[in-house]
Amino acid sequence: MATNDQLKALVKSHADGDDPQFYAIAMQVAAKAARAGQSKFAQELRDLVNDLRERTGQRARIAAVVPFTQPKGELGSLLSVSYPEVRLSDLVLTDKVRERLTHVLLEQRQRDALARHGLTPARRVLLTGPPGTGKTSTARVIAGELGLPLFSIRLDTVLSKFMGETAAKLRLVFDALAETRGVYLFDEVDALGGDRTARNDVGEIRRVLNSFLQFLEEDTSESVIIAATNHLNLLDNALFRRFDTVMGLALPDDAAVESVIENRLASFKLYNLSWTRIIPAARGLSHAEIATAAENAAKRTILSNRTRVRTDDVVIALKERPRARRRADGPA
Numbered sequence: 001m002a003t004n005d006q007l008k009a010l011v012k013s014h015a016d017g018d019d020p021q022f023y024a025i026a027m028q029v030a031a032k033a034a035r036a037g038q039s040k041f042a043q044e045l046r047d048l049v050n051d052l053r054e055r056t057g058q059r060a061r062i063a064a065v066v067p068f069t070q071p072k073g074e075l076g077s078l079l080s081v082s083y084p085e086v087r088l089s090d091l092v093l094t095d096k097v098r099e100r101l102t103h104v105l106l107e108q109r110q111r112d113a114l115a116r117h118g119l120t121p122a123r124r125v126l127l128t129g130p131p132g133t134g135k136t137s138t139a140r141v142i143a144g145e146l147g148l149p150l151f152s153i154r155l156d157t158v159l160s161k162f163m164g165e166t167a168a169k170l171r172l173v174f175d176a177l178a179e180t181r182g183v184y185l186f187d188e189v190d191a192l193g194g195d196r197t198a199r200n201d202v203g204e205i206r207r208v209l210n211s212f213l214q215f216l217e218e219d220t221s222e223s224v225i226i227a228a229t230n231h232l233n234l235l236d237n238a239l240f241r242r243f244d245t246v247m248g249l250a251l252p253d254d255a256a257v258e259s260v261i262e263n264r265l266a267s268f269k270l271y272n273l274s275w276t277r278i279i280p281a282a283r284g285l286s287h288a289e290i291a292t293a294a295e296n297a298a299k300r301t302i303l304s305n306r307t308r309v310r311t312d313d314v315v316i317a318l319k320e321r322p323r324a325r326r327r328a329d330g331p332a
Contacts, residue, residue, distance in 0.1 A: 027089050039271055046266060049089070075172055078158055079151045081182075084140040091134060091141055092259045092287060097247050101138065104245060105145050108224065122244035124216070126189075127228040129249030132286025135228040136187065138249070142224060143183040151176070151184045155191050159208070167211040178221040189227040190234040209236055216242040257282040257290060261314065264294035268301060269308040277311055281318040293317040 010025050026049045033042040088101065107114065107121035114121055125142070127135040143150035158169045177184050186192065192212045216225070227243065229235060240246060252260060257279050262270065282290050297313040 039269075043266075075176055078154055078169055078173055079176065080154065082140075082143075082150050082152075084144040084150055086137070086140050086144045088141055088145055090263075091137060092252065092256050092263065093134070094250070094253075094256070097249065100245060100247055101142075105142065108146055111222070123223070124225045124243040124245075125227070126240070126243040126246045127226060127249060128232040128246065129230070130251060130286060131230050132288035133249040133251060134287050135249055136185070137287075138247075139183060139185045139226040139228070142226065146183070146224070148224070149180075149182040151182050153184060153186050155186070155188060159191060166208050170211055170215055174215045174219055177219065177223045177225070181222045183224045183226060186225070186227045188229060189239075190229045190231045209239075213238055213242060251284070252282075252287055252290065254279045254283075256287070260287055260290045261294045264291050265298055265309055268298060271308070272311075273309070273314065274311040278314050278318065281315045285318065285321050289321045290318065293321050296320070 010022060010029075014022055026045060030042045030045040030049070033039075033045065088098070088105070091098075093101065104122045104125060108123070111121040127138055129135060140150060142148075153173055158173070159166055173184070192208060219225070227239075232248075258275060261278065261282075282293070285293070294314065294317070296317040297309055300313045300317070301307070301309045
């Protein structure tokens with residue numbers, strides 16, 4: 001059952017009107033109940049949370065329609081747009097990262113209250129960490145929670161061998177960012193923000209970085225800018241000063257491994273799973289790789305005409321995931 005701290009947190013989040021935090025805590029209670037053998041109660045609580053979240057999400061989408069079509073002309077080759085519906089409770093995060101992400105969302109939701117005191121909400125977020133640890137998913141959650149479109153910047157089309165062309169394309173992106181409020185994701189930002197002191201750097205790359213830094217400095221829009229990188233050590237120091245918060249996403253710990261698998265297999269019977277076998281098989285894998293393995297175990301279960309996922313299904317699927325290329329950078 002829920003601990004005293006969880007009960008207090010549930011009441012506080014409800015009083016604050018913080019639905020994402022309320023749902024996240026409720027799902028933690030459900031996961032704890034499942035581990036304690038209260039599978040029926042756990043499933044009923046998950047179903048209740050999902051139903052409430054869906055109804056709340058529908059109301060939010062009706063109230064927050066963003067009038068925007070697909071980017072056209074040259075801008076269409078620089079941006080891709082989507083409208084995520086994922087929520088914070090869908091992510092498996094450390095308590096520290098969840099708390100910081102929740103605060104960014106709170107500042108965005110209360111930006112009018114902050115403005116009355118001459119303050120601006122956090123709107124530039126730098127995400128770091130190994131591949132598959134949830135950087136893109138975090139950007140999707142921010143967009144989904146705020147009811148905003150997610151614009152992914154296609155750096156392969158932004159970058160040109162001619163510095164002038166790259167700067168002009170970046171200007172187009174930042175003009176769109178000011179015109180249409182949304183969440184703008186610069187994935188693999190080290191391609192733009194590489195260290196200017198690196199020995200193998202060239203003048204053109206330095207000028208591209210300077211243009212990017214200038215655009216960030218001059219931007220006063222209400223859009224949220226998300227930059228993500230797998231290579232923290234490659235970023236120029238000046239880039240960090242342009243961001244309100246830096247969040248390091250790491251490979252999942254043992255508790256997170258269990259949560260990822262339970263979330264992915266929520267529609268299956270999971271009793272009698274041997275976590276003492278599953279967790280060692282998952283160590284060294286990212287959130288995304290563990291989720292893929294869980295889905296593969298689910299497919300194996302369905303194709304075997306079973307309703308219960310077995311420990312062997314999960315362990316085999318986890319051991320099939322590649323671990324070879326990796327981890328020189330480590331988590332931030």
